[in-house]
Structures are given as C-alpha cells and as structure tokens.
Amino acid sequence: MRSPRPYSPQAGPGAQSLTERRKAATQLDIARAACELFAAHGPDGTTAEDIAHRAGVALRTFYRYFRNKQEAVAPLLAGGGDEWRALLAEEHPGTPLSEALERAVTRSLTGPVAVAEGLEWTRGLLRASVDDPALRAVWYRVNQDSEEDLAPILTRLAGPTADPLRIRLLAAAATDAIRVSLEVWSTTDAPASGPGSPAELAVRSLRELTRGMSILSGS
Template identity: 70%
Template sequence: MTQSRPSRSTPTPTSLTERRKAATQLDIARAAAELFTEKGPDGTTAEEIADRAGVALRTFYRYFRSKQDAVGPLLSTGGDRWRALLAESGSQVALAQALESAAVASLSSPEPAAKDEGLRWTRGLLRAARHDPALRAVWYRVNQESEERLLPIVTRLAGPDCDPLEVRLVAAAATDAIRVALETWALADTDTGEAASPAPLVVRCLRELTGGLRLLTARL
C-alpha cells in the first residue's frame, strides 16, 4: 500500500480548507484513540479506524502513514495550546514564570468536559505507548516538533541579545520537563486528587529541569 507523508502538528489552520482538513484529522485521531483503548494498537487496523471515523481508507492514508501515526493530532494538541499561550505572555514576566503559567493554563479549559476528554486520551495513549514502539515513536516525534516550534517563541520573548545556545537549552528542557511530567502522570495508579491532573507534576518538572538556566531569571 502506498505510504503517505508523515503527519505533522501544525499551527492553527486559517483557511476554510485547512480547518476542514484539521477537523478530519482530529476525527480520525479520536477514532484511533477509541479503538486503541478498546482493542489495543495491535488489535486495531487502519480500515477499522477509517470506518469508525466515517472516512474512506484512502482518506486515512492521505493524512497518516500508519495507524499509530493517526493519534498524533491528539497528542500534539496540548503542546499547541501551550505555545500559543506562551506567545501571549506579558513583557514584564520572567521567562520561567511565563513557561510555567502557560503550561498550567494549557491543561485547563473553560469547558471541563473538553479538558477531561483531552487528558483521558493522553493518559490512555501514553499507557498504550509503553508496549508499542511505533506509538512511542509518534509521541517522541510530537515532542521533537513541539520543541522546534517552541524555539522561535522563546527567542522572541528572550530578546535580540539572548544567547542562542541558552535559548535552545530552554526550549529543550521545557519540552522534556512537560514530556516527563505527562509520562509519569499517565502511569499513576489513581485518577483522583492531585493525580487527576498533571499540572502539579508539570510545575515540579519545569522547576527541576530549568532551574539552573540563567536566561529564565531575566525579565522579558
């Protein structure tokens, strides 16, 4: 079967066509996540995902190269929201605080049902990824892409005189801090209390991994 190009997390679509494509990709991603939860990645086929999403198999392969790749849009949603919020940070906020505040806000939602759904999918997919190398590869790719897209935002916020090496370290450390926090939270045995949200772990990991970076103590 012909392989399509790899899916990529992208900036918010602006044209009607782009929005329709993004909506179709998200429908497929949700269908894949549902089936992975019910049957596991090994027990799920691309045909079943396409059927659950209500699209033709050729449409599935137009957007995704594999069944695991199909959940990329769900896994990238949180990072997209985090970067968008960070880009709106005020000029008087230390970069460390801006990163932390944006990360915590990205885990919240004015619509609790939407937030809970997103966290439920994330937890289920990260748990499944422990036993599926292809799904882990999608998760790592999503994080790598998020780091790359974070870099210009941090560069702009840090100012024209910032050290490019420090900016890269900040982008890498912040991305990995959130990745580790989400992976640790996903494997927790309880869904109640603090463990119901990854926010406390995100804050802890951000402070631990970025605490020694000088750039983060400067005012924007």
C-alpha cells in the same frame, strides 16, 4: 506536546482557511476514532480499515493524511503542545520567563478541554505505547516538533540579545518537563486536576529542570 488538536483554531490573520479547517477536522475525527479503538482493542487489535470505518471516511482518505495507524493519533498528542505554546505566545516580552512558562503550562493543563478530553486520551495512548514502539515514536516526534516550535517564542520573550544556546536548552527543558510529567502521570490513576495531576507534576518538573538557568533571570 505536536499532535490535529482538540482545541479551537485561532482567529486573526494567521487563521486557517476553510479548506485547512476541514482537513484538520477530518484528521481529528480520524485521530479520535484511532484513540477509541486503541483503548478498546489495543494497537495490535486495530487496523487502518477499522479506524477509517469508525471515523466514517474511506480508507484512501485515511492514507491521504496518515502513513499508518499509529500516526493517526498524532493530532491528539500534539494538541496540548499547540495549546500551551499559543498561551505562552500571549505573554509580553520582558516577562520573567519562569513566570511565563509556569503560567502557560498550568493554564494549558487545567483548561476545560484538556481536563475533559485531551489528558485522558493522552494517558490511554501513553499506556498503549508501552508495548508499541511505533506509537512511542509518534510521541517522541510530536515532542521534538513542539520543542522546535517553542524556541522562536522563547526568543521573542527573552529579547533579541538572548543566547541561542540558552534558548535551545530552555526549550528542551520545558518540553521535557511536560513530556516526563505526562508519562509519569499516565502510569497512575491520579485525576486530571488537583494533587498528582499533570499540571502539578509539570510545574515541579519545570522548576527542577530549569533551576539555575541564568536565562530565566535575564542574566
């Protein structure tokens, strides 16, 4: 799921510059404001001006980062996907892919930030998207971006001889497992953890969608 993300930027050689961190922080402030207003008034009852005012930025700043009000929530929607791919990237090459995927998915969907903030915001946005095609389009684009970013990580874990087609299929299956689980969970009042939670649904979906994939066993 690439929606700025509600997680801390990574340290190390690939860490963001101060300017990039400030930009990401501003985007996230705008995204949170948009989410709060969508929850209170719906997308139709919210304007870009409303979001900019709630976020404490000028309208021109809003449009510097986002084309429209629906696009403003992309950083929140993408945050979970960023997190789970980062966790998957920590796995060692040669680790059975089924284990690595389930571990990363579970960790990302049960982390304190995800449970306290990210998942409930995602549920609200997915509910709002039912009657808003533009908001649904943002959700689908975020998932497509996440799938494309996932493939190189899977390739590294599977090894250089892995079949590119199987890698792409696994990336699609893993991304859809999380996407569908969040969509189903958003239609319920199930908690963010425990039975019926996104983590439980995602692992179930991942097993269903990847059952029989030879790449998971290394063959």
